[in-house]
Amino acid sequence: MPPRLNIPPITRILLITLVLQSFLSGAIRYRQWSAESDVVVPYIALVPQLSLIYPWTFLTTTLVENNIFTFGIAGVTIFYGGRYLERAWTSAEFAKFLLVTSLIPNVMCFGTLVFLFAVTGEMSWTLTTINGTIPLQIGFLVAFSQLVPAHTVTLFKGIISLRVPRFPLLHILGVILLSLTPMISAASTFSVLSGFLISWTYLRFYKQAFPDLETSQPASLRGDASETFAFSEFFPEPVKPVVASLSNQIYNILVAFKICTPFSHADVSASRGETIVQRGTPGSARAEAERRRALALKALDQRLHAATTGPSKPNPPPAAPASVEVQPQPNVQAPATMLGETSYVPDRDDGKS
Template sequence: MPTRLNIPPITRIVLGVLIFQSLLSGAIRYRQWSGNSDVVVPYLALIPQLSLIYPWTFLTTTLVENNIFTFAIAGVTIFYGGRYLERAWSGKEFVKFLVVASLVPNLLCFGTLVFLFAVTGNVDWTLTSVNGSIPLQIAFLVAFSQLLPSHTVTLFKGIVSLRVPRFPLIHIITIFALSLTPLLSSASLLLAINGFFVSWTYLRFYKSAFADLEAQQSTPLRGDASETFAFAEFFPDPVKPIIAGISDQIYTILVSFKICTPFSAADVSASRGETIVQRGTPGSARAEAERRRALALKALDQRLHAATAATSKPKPPPPATGPSVQIQPQPHVETSGSMLGETSYVPDHEGDKQ
């Protein structure tokens, strides 16, 4: 029998919308295609000059691809990246991340194209199609950099070895090169850059942190104050001090305008795994899984004992129909409770030590 793909519900929906919208857009463009002009679908893809009467396109345009190459990359990205992140964060947090990583970069790209039109007077800027899953691709890479900051990917039989935080910058450079070809529009680079900044800002300062099951938190904690997720970590070592100095100045300005909230001592300790479990801190996901398994096994053990007690209660004897006979207990016969045994679990504390 064929193996059924285990796809979480949100990822399954996003894949379905990608397939439906891309095929619908392709069919419409094919029927209206002519050699003299490009065909756009302003009620599916975001076109600054034409899509203002279709406000939903600011969100739906992320799941519209115009060629088979970008469609295949989008499908693979959502299939693998979506499954991993939805299971790591929960469906609710994954939906929030998708909306932020799709909507905000599209809005920023729209504003940039309108500004370029206002400055240059070139109407082509407002007729540029802003579509594709590029913001999600770069956002997923940023999320992996948070979850797996020390993970190294080896390519070409060990010739190339890169840490996960290096991939967002490589992705932006690749998008820039492809935007010079017919495969991607001129808005693709804007989408990649905006997606990078927006996804990092959201994960760094705004995403909800997951409280420790054994700790009592009076207020919810947000963001990730860990040093491994600092903005400079995405860049090569020689330029890290320069990037760190610039980002610190920008952060100070944003705090002064109350756009970002300074990290408290609780946030810093949380990033080290001392008070909460921040999914994404190295080792914390395993520690949380260990605690959840321990609680589940404890509940299972209680149910087994309850079932054992219910089955071991003596039943009332049947009415006597003849001479009474005294039944002697058989030696060496174990009760059902001892046969079931007791389920115990000692969680592995390796994740807590990290």
Template sequence: MPPRLNIPPITRILLILLAFNSLLSAAIRYRQWNGEGELLVPYLVLVPQLSLIYPWTFVTTTLVENNVFTFAIGAITVFYGGRYLERAWSSREFVKFLVVGTLVPNLMAFVMLVAMFAVTGNVEWTLTSINGTIPLQIAFLVAFSQLLPSHTVTLFKGIISLRVPRLPLLHTLLVLALSLTPLLSTASFILVTTGFLTSWTYLRFYKHTFADLETAQPSTLRGDSSETFAFAEFFPEPVKPFVAGVSSQVYNTLVTLKICAPFSHTDLSTSRGESTVQRGTPGSARAEAERRRALALKALDQRLQVATAAATMPKPPPPTVAGPSVQIQPQPNVQTPETMLGETNYVPEREEEGKN
């Protein structure tokens, strides 16, 4: 009997919707294809000029792939990446991340294509299809960079070895190269760049983080101020200083505009591992959850042992008050009852007659 795949609920729904939407789009395009140009399905995918009357396409377009190759990549991404992140974060946090990581890039791509049409007057920009799992792919890579910053990916038997934070930039460059060919459109490059920035901004400043059970601190902390998740860490060493300077200026501008809240002293202490567990320690989020669970069980076991010992311990006898010893001695000139009443002798009459 084959082993049963344990897929979390949200990931399972994503896989089903990806397969259903992609097959439905392929069937519609195959039925209506007349051999001239590319057919668009504006009520499934986002097309700036045609999809305004179908607002749900801002969400459904991410789960529509146009060919078998991209569909396979999208299915693998959702299966492995979604299953890992949903177990690490919980289904609720995973849904929030999906909404932000897909909806915002689609909106930004829509606005940028309309702006290109306004500048150039070329109607082709507004007839470009915005679809595919590219926002999910780059968002998952950014999330892995936060959870596993010290891990290394080895390819081709050790010929290529890359740290996980290098993968988002490599993926962005690959999409850029493919967008220069007929395989991908310009919208794909817009999606990957905006998805990169959106997912990193959400994880850096807005996503809830877990507090450490060993210290007393607020349980609702937002963002990740650790140095291992700084924006410059995604780039090679030679360009890190330049990227760090630019990102610092952008961050200060966003704080001034009150778009991003500045990190507090507690957040900075958290990033150094002083009050919470620092992101980027070796291991996964599941291992961190197991560690926290072990700490909680250990504390509970200690409390139960103390309570049991206090209940079974015999109570000590009440303390005795020390004082001078008292001895009972006969008191002089004290009359007993017999002397007080006098002596009485009782002689029966028969005995007295016998004596006479």
């Protein structure tokens, strides 16, 4: 009997909705297709000029794909990424994240297309379809960058090696290039950019952080003040200082308008002391355990190094009586040989904003 797929409830609903809506949209477009015009389904997908009387499309359009290629990517993203994040955050927190990363980017993209129409007068902007799981895809990548910032993905037998925080920018670049082809609409560029900003802002400042049960941290902590999740961490080293300076200015403006609440000293100390756990289910503290294990391994390595390399002069054995023959003692293996050696390469900790 084949093993049963263990899919959490929210992820299961997403997959079913994706299949049903994409199939329905494809069937309608196929029946009405003509070579003279493009077919849109404004009561499922979001079309700025036609969908205002169907307000639910601001949510449903996220789970509508127009071709088999994007449908396959969407299914794989939700199946693997959704299962991981839902188990890490609980279904309630995962549902909140989905709502934020679906609704707000679609609204922002809608406003951008209307603005472009108002500036250029081109009616095609308001007839551009906003659909697809692109906001969810970039949101999942940002979430992975928060949960496993030091994880490195190796491809093609080590030819390509990238840390997880590098993937969001690569995804944005890929979407921009694909939006120049008929495969996805031009609105996908605005969707991926707004999805990136919204998902990072939500995780950085608003998402509830689960306290470590072994500490006295309050349960009302929100956001992630860790330096590994700073906005500049998503960018290559040469441009990090510029991005950090610019993001600081924007952050100060948002704080002045009371859109963002500045982190307290306790929040920063908690993030550095590894007392905040971003996952709340049993066995979900894997990332925290890995980082704590790395710190413990580093401390052990330093102690072993000090014990084996430091000068030590053993005390001479007491003189034996002349009538007693001293037997040679067997060789005792050195502590370093018994315990083995450890290898720890810490991540370089840059100053972040």
